[in-house]
Amino acid sequence: MNLSKLFQLQQTLDKRIINEHDLHDKSLFSKKVLALQVEVSELANETRCFKFWSNKGPSNRDTILEEYVDCLHFILSLGLEKNYQDIQLSFRDDYNDLNDLTETFINVYIDINDFVVCTSKDNYKTLFEDFLCLGKSLGFTAKDIENAYLQKNNVNHKRQDIGY
16 A cells, blocks of 8 residues: 555645635644544444344445545544654554454544544554554455545545535
8 A cells, every 4th residue: 555645645635625615724633533433433334343233234345445445534634634644554464363343443443532642653553553454354455445545535526626
């Protein structure tokens, strides 16, 4: 996954939104954090991993991947806000034994909260790495994620074009 490219694309989108919505003097950190939490919740809802009371299965793979990259947009944006785009990440293999998707989601929520409490580069890296592990648990490759991000980034620019 080409993180530099993704950060650059996200920076272009973020700057466009700031300019077009006149947000130059606004602090957006809390809004981005809440947006990330909402998007992670939407992703969890599409997987239905926590719905022990239901027999209905998860949404299709493409829907889940689209929700996943919606989260990625905000993770990248938070990294840009804190100037952490120079981090080095990889898909870690130490989550192979973690079969409970619900626990993996909870871990990402804990990471988000830890990052809010202490916006250190280490906490950001942990959040990002655990988010990538979530993607791996969902069956996505780095290439899947990057391609889906590129597609959704184009959609987000088109939405700005029409005043979304």
